[in-house]
Amino acid sequence: MSPAVGAATLGARRSSRFVAWVRAWRAGLVPYDEIADEIAGDEEHLVADAPGAWTDLPLRDALPCFAKLAPDEIRLVLPAPGDPRGLPGPGAFTGAALLAGEAVVARGLGVIPEVRSHTSGSGVTFETVLWRVYPLPDELPGGGRTEPGPAEAEADLSAALAEATTALTRLDIAHWRPELAGALAALRRPDGGMDLPPGFDPRARRLFARASVLDQVLALAEHAAPGGAVNGYEAQQRDAALRPLTAACRRALVAACNAPLRP
Template identity: 30%
Template sequence: MSSPSATLTVWAASWLAGDTAPDDVIDALAAWAQMHLIGAADAETAVRHDLEWPGVTASGVSTLLRIARSEAAEIRLVLPTAGDVRGLPTGTEFARAAITAGEGIQIGTVGKPGVGLVPSKEGPDVLRWTVFSIPTVAGSADTIGLREAEYELRQAVRDAAEVLGGLPTVATGIPGTDARTLVAEALQAQAGYRWPSTLSPRHLQVIDTADNVAAILTVAASTSTNQAPSVSTAQKRDDLLRRLWDVVRTARVASANSVSIRA
């Protein structure tokens, strides 16, 4: 699952449930960055959670777990994008930051005050987490369950296979390198991200399938089709890619939150 927020959501939920040690969470987040900086979005949040403001501290994942422990009734992953802001508390600094980052986490009970976390890359091996106070934790009426996400992914796999079949050999300077090779390389890069051993086979299947579809879409977005498409054909392809990305994001949120909301 290709975001630090998803990794933290699932692992922190496992830790809160007593199934995972803190060191396991720290090791899982190290796949994204060796150094994790923590900073508050404003002075009030800094005082509330004993954080630096202005500025950041290199206190790492342990501080994120402390915040999760102090706030957590539920931990919710959000993966917003332009035109899709499901699950965000509208009009908040957290929402704006999460949209910019394309990811974030809400911690707390829906309808009550809580905390938001948004990661951002600070350097080659440095990730910064900004902590926000949320006046009201948002839920989403559009949230689907794991079973429904699994069903929608089955159709997405078929559609993504058609997209992959229309991609040509890619001129990368490596003889024989084609779109399928690039997809395999993208999936290999995902192999370094671990998940708690307590995740069910269904959770892992949804995560793996979403990653497969995402790898195809990523390659498709950077690769031309075999023939120059007409305007209408190009529009249909773009619409299909957007729909498939929506399915991927929805499935990733469903798989993470079906674990974390039980925490």
């Protein structure tokens, strides 16, 4: 497996895991004791500004903030500049969510992960995650439900992936970024370890697995500098080819994590 493919299958966005597992808990499909570990994995997760708290709390101790909410009152949003769907109007939460590119929207609460990197005395780098809580109105415009359903999002993602693959092949991406080309090919074999909790139907699970891998691939393409053989025009063409795919990927993740739950 190439480094890019490996990076692409490390894990889903933190907000997507938060929403999926908290919704499953509120639906009575998974026990409370499992939620914090499923969200955090091997990271340390803390929560700042939780209602009624005067200091940062471990994630497990802050999850009762969601105990009175129904599953459909907890939603994933993945906003981008020019596409703030699912967010309330202008304010501190909306600005922070646009900057982070991800957030959790619930009745009366908004939560955004802030990732902090640390280096130990021995030179080992590790990350901690601080979930910052913002007060929100109980009712958001449109109910916070402006995303397509899983079926529509899956069709859109497939179409966008086909178009992007054609464009990237024409740009000969395999010549100057062979690892990215390999990662795109791996999307046809989604990582079975990237799964949703109980309650999500097979379509939502398939969509989440595929979109999660693709999300990491696109992050790699965005942040890694192109090779020296690529000029500015070619880089612009690559970005133009990936832009619709990036939007379709975000919509797919939102649709999968916000899909209706079943016993």
